[in-house]
Amino acid sequence: MTGGEIFVECLKAQGVTDIFGMPGGHLNPVYESLYKNREQISHYVVRHEGGAAFMADGYARSTGDVGVCLTIPGPGSTNASTGLGEAYTANSPVLLVTGQNSSHLAQKSPSKSFHGLDQQTFLSPITKHIEIVKTVDQIPEAVNRTFGAMRSGRPKPALIELATDALTTEVNLPIPARNNGLHPAANSMDLGQALDLIQKSKRPFILAGSGVNHSRATTELVKLAEYLNAPVAMTAMGKGCIPEDSPHSLGIFRSSITREAIEYSDLVIAIGTRFVYRETGNWTMKFKQPLLQIDADPTEISKEYPAQVGICAN
Structure with missing residues (x-):
């Protein structure tokens, strides 16, 4: 198989269908x-690389899995960068796959090559993982690591850069199985402390963010709200994680109703939210009551507001 065929087989193994x-x-x-695998993978041609990135972003948000876009290097990746930037701020797992000139030109200045660009430096601020593939034997593990990273923790975009000679080389290599990433489970001590907080609370308030949608935990959120008889407010990116017509839904956070609900509550349960400036009024919002924070990203626990109990889990 050529490197190009190996790469597509790796995408298929990761469950990519579009x-x-x-x-x-x-x-x-x-x-x-x-083209040979058109029955297994549908490809949608765009008129501008930015459109490909935005379409991959929409795909990722609607399916909860990685959205993939392909571009040429240089102007192709810079055109796609706006969509990647949006996906980065929205915590959306978008994979940009782009080409690169032959690996023997790696030591030359990118500006002297056709569509040359140091894409790693250019895109590193808006990606969580980057793989620079220079030889064909690096392809399988590069794809495997990338999907593992994108399916672990808080979703973010990633980049795989493929040198042209890596794609034309012919070799037989094993294809790694699907990588579902790492999904941390809450430890019993944290769960016990969280349960103690909830049992002592008479008026809990739930703030749900995009992490609920990414984890496909909307059903569990509804059950929690019903069990606690708690109102639920959604962040802008968390919209849809509880039905708008639910008796527990307060709609989007920051309305006067949600502000009153927080003031009235004796416990705030924040699930999958980063407490960004829009929801917190440039972080002027204060919590007088205990905060129970649940997030897949351990770096977000107590980052903006001190959590009495923090749980790192999906």
Whole structure:
């Protein structure tokens, strides 16, 4: 198999069924393989690479899994960067796959190459994981690591850069199985402390963010709200994690109703929210009551507000 065929087989193993992109010479071996696998992977051609990134973002948000877009290097990746930037701030798992000039040119200044660009430096501020593939044997594990990273913790975009000679080299390599990432489970001590807080509370308030949608935990959120008879407010990115017509839904956070509900509550349960400036009024909002914070990203626990109990879990 060529490197391009190996790469597509790796995507199939990771469960990819849809791709958005604009064909270009650097990725010809990938597109040749995509054509052969058109029954397994649907490719949607765009008129602008930015559109591919935004479409992959929409796909990721609606499915809860990785959205994939393909572009040429240089202007292709810079055009896609706006969509990646939006996906980064929205915690959306978008994978940008882009080509790169032959690996023997790696020591040359990118500005001297066709569509040359140091894409790693350019895109590192808006990605959580980057793989620079220079040889064909690096492809399987690069894809495996990338999907593992994107499916672990808080979702963010990632980049895989493929050198043209890595895609044209022919070799037989094993294809890694699907990588579902790491999903931390709450420890018993934290759960015990959280349960103690909830049992002592008479007027709990739930603030639900995008993490609920990413974890596909909407059913569990509704059950929790019903069990506690607690009102639920959603962040802008968490919209949809509880039905708007639910008797427990207060709609989007920051309305006068949600402010009153927080003031009245004796416990705030924050699930999958980062407490960004819009919801907190530039972090002027204060919590007089205990805060129970649940998030898949351990770095977010107590980052903006001190949590009496923090649980790192999906």
